[in-house]
Amino acid sequence: MFVSCLGMKPTWQFGDVYGLDPELLSMVPRPVCAVLLLFPVTEKYEAFKQEEEERLKEQPQEVSPDVYFIKQTIGNACGTIGLIHAVANNQARLEFEPDSPLKKFLEQTSKMTPEERAVLLEKDESIRVIHESRAQEGQTEAPSLDDKVNLHFIAFVNVGGHLYELDGRKPFPVVHGKTSEDTLLEDAVDVCKVFMARDPQEVRFTIIALSKDSF
Numbered sequence: 007m008f009v010s011c012l013g014m015k016p017t018w019q020f021g022d023v024y025g026l027d028p029e030l031l032s033m034v035p036r037p038v039c040a041v042l043l044l045f046p047v048t049e050k051y052e053a054f055k056q057e058e059e060e061r062l063k064e065q066p067q068e069v070s071p072d073v074y075f076i077k078q079t080i081g082n083a084c085g086t087i088g089l090i091h092a093v094a095n096n097q098a099r100l101e102f103e104p105d106s107p108l109k110k111f112l113e114q115t116s117k118m119t120p121e122e123r124a125v126l127l128e129k130d131e132s133i134r135v136i137h138e139s140r141a142q143e144g145q146t147e148a149p150s151l152d153d154k155v156n157l158h159f160i161a162f163v164n165v166g167g168h169l170y171e172l173d174g175r176k177p178f179p180v181v182h183g184k185t186s187e188d189t190l191l192e193d194a195v196d197v198c199k200v201f202m203a204r205d206p207q208e209v210r211f212t213i214i215a216l217s218k219d220s221f
Contacts, residue, residue, distance in 0.1 A: 009089055012133060013106025016219060018099070023213040026195055035217040037187050039099055040092035041162040041194035044212040048205050059177060067181045070166045076115070076123040078174025086133065088159035091172040092216050095163040107132035124174075157210060162194035169193050191215055 010016060018039065024030050045051070074094035078087045093100060094112050102109040111130055115123040127133065160173040162182075169185035185193040195213065202211055 009093065009108065012108035013103035014093065014108060015101040015103060017101050018096075018216055019219050020214050020216050023191075023195070023215050026199060026213075031191060031195065034191060034215050035219070036191075038191040038215045038217050039096040039163070039187075040216040041191060041198075042088050042092060042159055042214040042216070043162070043194075043198050043201065044157055044159050044210075044214070045201050046205065046208050046210045047156040047158045048208065050205050051201075054204060055176070058180070062178070062180070067178075069170075069179050069181065070168065073163075073165045073170055073172075073179050074112075074116075075120045075172055075179050076127065076174055077120045079124040080128055083127075084157075084159040084174065086127075087174040088161045088172075090127075091161035091174075092163065095161075095165055095170075095172075096216070162190070162197065164190045169197070171197065 009020070019035075020042070021034070023034055023041075074091070076087060076090055076094075078084060080086075090108070090112075093108060097109075097112060107130070111126070111133060115126055118126070158173075158175070160171060163170050163172065164185045164187065167184055167186060169182040169190070171180040171182055173180070182193070182197050198211070198213055202208070
């Protein structure tokens with residue numbers, strides 16, 4: 007797993023969410039501290055993204071200063087960015103190896119702007135090399151460079167009781183109302199359903215939960 011290569015201990019694990027109905031969601035180990043959505047970037051989605059950006063610039067949201075957000079400036083690094091968003095906003099819960107390149111990166115960038123973090127990620131050889139090696143292995147969380155399908159990863163996290171959508175291609179986090187540790191999975195899945203409804207012909211959606219290892 008990509009995050010274990012970056013020095014995250016396996017006390018929390020990423021796992022697929024196999025369905026969106028309550029029975030299948032109940033099978034996901036709890037607690038869940040982050041949800042990742044892999045989805046196709048279509049014309050419909052890009053049009054929506056443009057409208058949303060203009061609307062939120064006119065009516066700015068309240069975004070907590072505690073939210074860790076990084077811009078995506080590296081092509082095909084959305085898997086890495088999604089993982090960083092999931093992990094960075096849950097550092098108090100997760101455990102890292104002493105020489106973890108990911109922990110070191112998060113400590114170095116904690117006070118930076120999203121743009122400054124992106125610049126440092128571009129220069130961070132340890133994370134980039136691991137990302138590229140995993141991409142070549144064809145891991146789900148790191149689409150290979152020659153993928154013809156334009157798939158994109160985003161993260162959903164709970165910061166201060168609010169559900170944040172973190173997408174490095176967007177200029178800022180998007181707030182989706184209130185959430186809690188107990189309801190994060192269901193609240194994030196509700197937003198994922200909106201993504202799916204926007205492109206009803208599409209089937210290329212994958213939802214991944216970062217859960218506490220129950221073993």
